[in-house]
Amino acid sequence: TNNxxxxxxxxxxxxxxxxxxxxxxxxxxxxxxxINECNxxNxxxxxxxxxxxxxxxxxxxxxxxLESNGVTxxxxxxxxxxxxxxxxxDPPADFTPGPNEYRAASGPVTVTCTA
Numbered sequence: 001t002n003n004x005x006x007x008x009x010x011x012x013x014x015x016x017x018x019x020x021x022x023x024x025x026x027x028x029x030x031x032x033x034x035i036n037e038c039n040x041x042n043x044x045x046x047x048x049x050x051x052x053x054x055x056x057x058x059x060x061x062x063x064x065x066l067e068s069n070g071v072t073x074x075x076x077x078x079x080x081x082x083x084x085x086x087x088x089x090d091p092p093a094d095f096t097p098g099p100n101e102y103r104a105a106s107g108p109v110t111v112t113c114t115a
Contacts, residue, residue: 007031024054047073 004010006019008031021032037056043049045058060066060073067074 022054044071046071 004017009020011018025032036051037043038049038051043056048059050057064073
């Protein structure tokens with residue numbers, strides 16, 4: 001009765017019981033606590049990670065769409081204009097921005113627009 005006092009899963013053992021939690025949760029003193037999957041490498045999401053009970057959901061910023069793999073974001077195409085943004089996190093020490101490049105805190109950012 002009462003799931004053996006366990007919040008999620010109760011397994012009978014000889015003369016006792018063992019409480020456990022479903023995937024995405026960890027056992028704590030009084031039950032199960034959700035693991036925030038977004039805390040480790042952004043949950044595997046390329047852009048935005050949203051923690052949900054027992055899991056996570058990836059989403060993309062404005063101007064991008066989520067691919068069918070559920071983690072990758074691709075720039076949207078508006079009419080005949082395609083926008084591609086790439087970020088190099090390890091710029092050379094002597095980097096000098098070109099005409100379409102700008103120095104950012106994380107390294108050079110290249111923006112390419114094609115029509």
